[in-house]
Amino acid sequence: MLSANPFALALAALTVEALIGYPAPVYALIRHPVTWIGALIARLEQGLNRPAFSGAARKCAGVVALALALAATGGAASALTALAPKNLFGFVLLAVATSSLMAQRSLYDHVAAVARALEAQGLEGGRKAVAMIVGRDVAALDVAGVSRAAVESLAENFSDGVVAPAFWTAVFGLTGGTLYKAANTADSMIGHKSERYRNFGWAAARFDDLVNLPASRLAALWLALAAAVSPGADCAGAIRAVRRDAKNHRSPNAGWPEAAMAGALDFKLAGPRIYGGELVADAFMGDGRAELDAQDIRCALALYRRACAAQMIFLAMLVGVFGA
Incomplete structure (x- = not known):
């Protein structure tokens, strides 16, 4: 039965999101599930992250906040799943709802906007566009x-x-999918090492690292496979960079897809960067060119699209093996 097959649901959700994204009229009408989750986490943070608490008490409060956020979002998703009709209509309903958790089309659009801005508006336009998708200081960035x-x-x-x-x-x-999105949103909101969140956001940051562990490895695999069928890309280079560099990244997960992308396209990524006025030392991913431009962004986007296709093909194979 389609409605009971999570492989088919993931594939359908990715397909819907690739085709239509998250329509602006829908966002204007009901916002986005991430904004609902974010509002819940903000309320929990305001109520539980007390300045008078000790560091240990703040850690405990952060665990409670994360557990409540997961319970609320997971409960809502479970209820929707249970209430959906066990037929094609119910499957489509769940697929559309699940598509809101995916970001393949919006990610492509935001990164492509940086390439377009560099080409049409020069460095200042590129800085403004990239500031929409990264947390680092962009004022000192050159085109590369x-x-x-x-x-x-x-x-x-x-x-x-x-x-x-x-x-x-x-x-x-x-x-x-909803529980993952809640965990990831919590990390992005409170999983920082600032004075306010260092202890309260500890659980959110550690849990996000855990739940992203399998996906980061899979992402590197999809990028390597995409490189095997992409003109000018190097599958062996992607694998070599992952094996050599991924473990040196300050994040236990981000190094895997960054190293795979760098090795596949002969780039040098990551390295020291400035966040909040402070230099953050990080290892380089890849040993290729560091002087990138808008055309290199487009090459990365082409590889990304093939990696998304590799994931969807694999899910389609699972649906074929285990039945719809």
């Missing part, structure tokens, strides 16, 4: 820095925004 930032964001968010929600949907259906 803007281009590397866009490619790095594409690689990392391929894992976080595309592969991870698809993976957890394929494992646990809409509930799995």
